[in-house]
Amino acid sequence: MRNTGEAVTTLAEDLDRSGELRRRARERTPGGVHSNVRLDGPDVVLARAKGPRLYSVDGVDYVDYLLGQGPALYGHAPGFLTSAVHQASCDGLIFGGQSELEVRAAELVCSTVGWAEMVRFALTGTEAVQAAFRLARAVTGRTHIVRFEGHYHGWLDNVLIADRDGVWEAASAGQVASHLNDFTVLPWNDADALADLFHRDGERIAAVVMEPVVINAGVIEPEPGYLERVRRMCSRHGIVLIFDEVISGFRLGPGGATHRYGVTPDLALYGKALGGGYPVSALAGRADLLNRMGTGEVNHSGTFNAWAPGMAAVIATLEHIRDEAPYTSIMAHGEKLMAGIRKIGESFGEPLRVAGLPMAFHVSFGDIGDIDVTDYRSLQQLDLSRYASLASVLVEHGVWVARRGVWFVSEAHGPVELDGTLTRFEMAFKDWLGR
Numbered sequence: 001m002r003n004t005g006e007a008v009t010t011l012a013e014d015l016d017r018s019g020e021l022r023r024r025a026r027e028r029t030p031g032g033v034h035s036n037v038r039l040d041g042p043d044v045v046l047a048r049a050k051g052p053r054l055y056s057v058d059g060v061d062y063v064d065y066l067l068g069q070g071p072a073l074y075g076h077a078p079g080f081l082t083s084a085v086h087q088a089s090c091d092g093l094i095f096g097g098q099s100e101l102e103v104r105a106a107e108l109v110c111s112t113v114g115w116a117e118m119v120r121f122a123l124t125g126t127e128a129v130q131a132a133f134r135l136a137r138a139v140t141g142r143t144h145i146v147r148f149e150g151h152y153h154g155w156l157d158n159v160l161i162a163d164r165d166g167v168w169e170a171a172s173a174g175q176v177a178s179h180l181n182d183f184t185v186l187p188w189n190d191a192d193a194l195a196d197l198f199h200r201d202g203e204r205i206a207a208v209v210m211e212p213v214v215i216n217a218g219v220i221e222p223e224p225g226y227l228e229r230v231r232r233m234c235s236r237h238g239i240v241l242i243f244d245e246v247i248s249g250f251r252l253g254p255g256g257a258t259h260r261y262g263v264t265p266d267l268a269l270y271g272k273a274l275g276g277g278y279p280v281s282a283l284a285g286r287a288d289l290l291n292r293m294g295t296g297e298v299n300h301s302g303t304f305n306a307w308a309p310g311m312a313a314v315i316a317t318l319e320h321i322r323d324e325a326p327y328t329s330i331m332a333h334g335e336k337l338m339a340g341i342r343k344i345g346e347s348f349g350e351p352l353r354v355a356g357l358p359m360a361f362h363v364s365f366g367d368i369g370d371i372d373v374t375d376y377r378s379l380q381q382l383d384l385s386r387y388a389s390l391a392s393v394l395v396e397h398g399v400w401v402a403r404r405g406v407w408f409v410s411e412a413h414g415p416v417e418l419d420g421t422l423t424r425f426e427m428a429f430k431d432w433l434g435r
């Protein structure tokens with residue numbers, strides 16, 4: 001297959017150079033990857049990412065719906081972003097002091113999300129989550145934190161968990177399991193479960209953290225009234241409400257899930273789309289909370305925090321959102337794909353389930369009519385492994401998707417890519433069913 005944009009099949013012999021590089025990678029890098037999330041990814045080595053496509057070292061092109069796990073909301077390497085970062089880089093990479101760029105970036109984050117009064121920048125979502133926990137504990141004088149099944153908040157010892165036969169445990173060898181002792185894991189979308197816990201233990205709880213729309217587990221939206229009730233309960237018990245908008249922020253709209261669902265947290269975390277592919281994250285929220293960092297009382301540090309080109313990326317991204325709002329086209333792209341994939345499932349008489357939002361949606365197999373997916377547990381009733389097997393064949397047919405079922409859509413996916421994707425999907429489906 002060679003850079004056509006049309007439906008084609010990737011033949012194994014097309015991937016010779018990838019095979020050689022993957023062999024060398026495994027010699028020098030554990031598993032041949034630098035993030036464990038990529039361990040079950042395709043055995044393809046990429047050379048270039050531009051707009052909605054990835055290009056392998058073998059010259060094969062893929063229409064990309066992973067988008068770097070979310071950041072490339074405007075497509076890969078958009079000119080408005082790379083030129084702003086290039087220009088800033090020429091003026092210096094890291095100052096060890098303050099820059100005008102970081103002032104403008106912080107102002108833009110606050111005005112774009114529309115509710116936050118202050119912001120602290122970091123590099124990754126993982127770090128921003130930890131900063132929020134420390135701040136919440138400092139302001140409440142409590143240590144316990146409530147989180148939810150299937151929500152992802154990074155890879156560190158106090159947040160990485162796995163479901164082992166219904167029990168949430170440390171997910172990694174070497175993880176200090178006692179770091180999880182200060183956390184309670186509850187089912188999400190169940191306000192009564194939270195109310196019970198608050199009733200018993202509210203005085204011990206510093207914070208509640210959640211993905212306000214669970215993009216990491218099935219792209220599940222909150223039930224009507226759920227977030228409102230959580231908000232009211234947190235306020236009543238003096239508990240800090242933290243929205244982890246690392247994926248949903250700037251993807252769902254300028255104001256993220258906070259604006260979409262009309263519920264305001266005390267603190268929120270942003271990352272991924274905020275830098276459009278450059279590593280930048282932010283902890284944003286109420287000034288009376290964040291100011292505790294300003295007094296020096298709560299430590300939050302980092303050599304690369306607010307690095308100048310990263311700040312230029314934030315400014316370029318948020319000015320792009322302000323001046324050329326990409327959301328109408330992103331939604332139209334997602335809707336077209338969702339409808340097209342559903343239709344393909346119907347035409348093959350297969351229970352292909354497509355759910356979620358147009359900007360990020362989830363594909364799986366399952367009884368489309370009967371299963372009401374409202375949380376991680378109900379998601380497990382679907383046949384997720386069957387979709388994972390289809391996903392591998394989709395990649396062979398030039399559609400780059402994650403095996404876990406999430407599809408991210410960008411501004412850059414035009415009619416050629418969308419139509420081409422549906423044709424490729426149909427061919428992959430036929431091929432996969434025949435295997």
Ligand SMILES: Cc1ncc(COP(=O)(O)O)c(C=O)c1O
Nearest residue numbers: 124125126152153154244246247
């Ligand atoms: C909701 C959420 N929070 C936090 C993180 C951690 O972000 P990072 O991988 O940048 O550390 C992720 C990463 O996927 C995420 O999806």
